[in-house]
C-alpha cells in the first residue's frame with residue numbers, strides 16, 4: 033500500500049552474488065520526515081540493500097521508485113543527483129588527504145580542473161561547524177581517531193542536499209555523547225522533511241531514533257512496525273527467530289581475588305600528547321573494562337601496550353618482571369593478543385581468504401609443532417572458530433572482504449582466540465555485531481577469563497562495559513580519572529568521570 037508521503041518504494045528486490053542470495057524479495061516503503069530503521073542479524077542483507085539504493089550494486093531483479101518515478105541508479109553519482117546520499121558502514125576515506133578534501137572529494141569547488149584550496153577549506157569548515165563536529169578540516173584523516181573518522185564520514189555523506197539519507201551503522205565507533213551530535217543532525221533533517229534510512233545493532237539507540245522499523249532475516253523481508261507499537265524484546269525475537277532472555281552471560285567462575293598477583297602491571301605510562309600517568313593492573317582471569325570518550329586515550333594505551341608505538345615514560349611489568357615491548361611481534365611472543373578497533377586497516381587482510389585471516393597469527397605454532405600436518409590442522413582449527421563464532425561465510429576460501437561487517441569483526445576475534453593469549457586486549461570487540469552474536473562473543477570472553485586469560489576490554493557502550501567487567505578504568509583526556517567496581521558505580525557516575533566532571 034502506498035502512503036501519501038512515501039518517498040522511496042522498493043518492491044521484490046533480489047540480489048545474488050554467484051551462488052549466494054544476499055536478498056530475496058525485499059520490500060520497503062520509506063516516508064518523508066521519518067527515520068526508518070532496518071534491523072537484522074549480521075549477514076542479513078542490510079548493507080547490500082543500501083548499496084543497491086546508492087547505485088553501488090545493481091539488483092538482480094525487482095523495482096524501485098523515488099518520488100513516484102522509476103529509480104535505477106547505475107552508480108553513486110546517479111543516486112546523488114536523484115537526491116539520495118549514503119554514509120557507508122565501512123569507512124571510505126583517504127588517509128593521506130585532509131578532512132576537507134575527503135568531505136568534498138567528489139565535488140571540489142574547482143575552476144578549470146584546479147582545486148581551489150581556500151574555497152574548499154571554507155566550504156568544508158562551514159559544514160563541519162554546522163554539524164558541530166569536533167574535528168579540524170585541515171587535519172589529515174590518517175591522524176584522526178576512528179571515532180573522528182566516522183564523524184568525517186558522516187559529514188561527507190551529508191555534504192550534498194538529499195531527499196533520502198542512508199546511515200549504515202553510523203554510531204558503531206561513537207560513544208553515547210558523540211552519538212548525540214548525530215541525533216541532533218537527524219532531528220534537523222527530519223524537520224526538513226528528509227527521509228532517513230538507519231542501520232544499527234544497538235537496540236536502545238534504535239528505540240530512540242526510529243519512527244518505523246523493518247526487520248529482515250536471511251535476505252528476506254519479515255515485517256514493519258511503528259516504534260510506538262513494539263518493544264526491544266519483540267524486535268530481537270523477530271530478528272533472531274527466538275526469544276533471548278539475557279544480553280550478558282553471567283559469571284560462572286568467581287572473579288580473581290584482590291590478593292592474586294597481577295599478570296600485567298602498568299605504572300605511570302605516558303606518551304606525549306596522548307596520555308600521561310596511566311597506572312593500573314590486571315589479574316589472571318580478570319576482565320578489566322576501559323571507558324572514555326573520543327580522545328580519552330584508551331586506544332592509544334592499548335596500541336602502546338601492544339608495541340605499536342613507544343611510551344615516553346612509565347613501566348610495564350608482566351608477571352612481576354619489567355618488560356619493554358617494542359613491536360607487535362614482541363607482544364605476540366609474550367602471549368599478548370590484540371583485537372584492534374581498526375579492523376579494516378590493522379585487523380584483516382580483506383583480499384585474503386577467511387582461513388588465511390584466521391590462522392595468520394597462529395601460523396608459527398602450526399608450522400613448528402605440526403610439520404607437514406600444518407595445512408590440514410590449520411583448516412580444522414579455522415573451521416572450529418567459524419562454527420564457534422557462527423561466522424556467516426560461503427566457505428573457508430571466501431575472500432574476507434566479501435563478508436558482512438559484523439562477520440569480518442568475528443574473524444578478527446577468531447584469529448586471536450587461536451593463539452590462546454595470556455593477556456588479551458579487546459578494543460571494541462563487538463563493534464557492528466548483532467545482539468545474538470554479541471552474546472556468543474561475551475560467552476567466549478567469559479570462558480577465556482575462566483581459563484585464566486587477563487582481559488582488557490575497551491568499549492564505547494557503557495552497558496557492555498558495566499555488564500562484562502570486574503572493574504572499570506575510566507579515562508578522560510589522556511588520564512585515568514577512576515578505577516572502580518561496577519557494583520559501586522552507576523552509569524551516571526562513570527559518565528561523569530569520563531567527561532572529567534566527577535559529581
Ligand SMILES: Nc1ncnc2c1ncn2[C@@H]1O[C@H](COP(=O)(O)OP(=O)(O)OP(=O)(O)O)[C@@H](O)[C@H]1O
Nearest residue numbers: 049054074075076077078079080434435436437438
Ligand atoms: N560483494 C560480495 N560478494 C559476495 N558475497 C557478498 C558480497 N557482499 C555481500 N555478500 C554476502 O551477502 C550477505 C549479506 O551481506 P550484507 O553485508 O548485506 O549483510 P548486513 O546485513 O549488512 O550484515 P552486518 O550487520 O554484519 O553489516 C552476506 O552473506 C555476505 O557475505
Ligand SMILES: [Mg+2]
Nearest residue numbers: 078079121437
Ligand atoms: Mg552491513
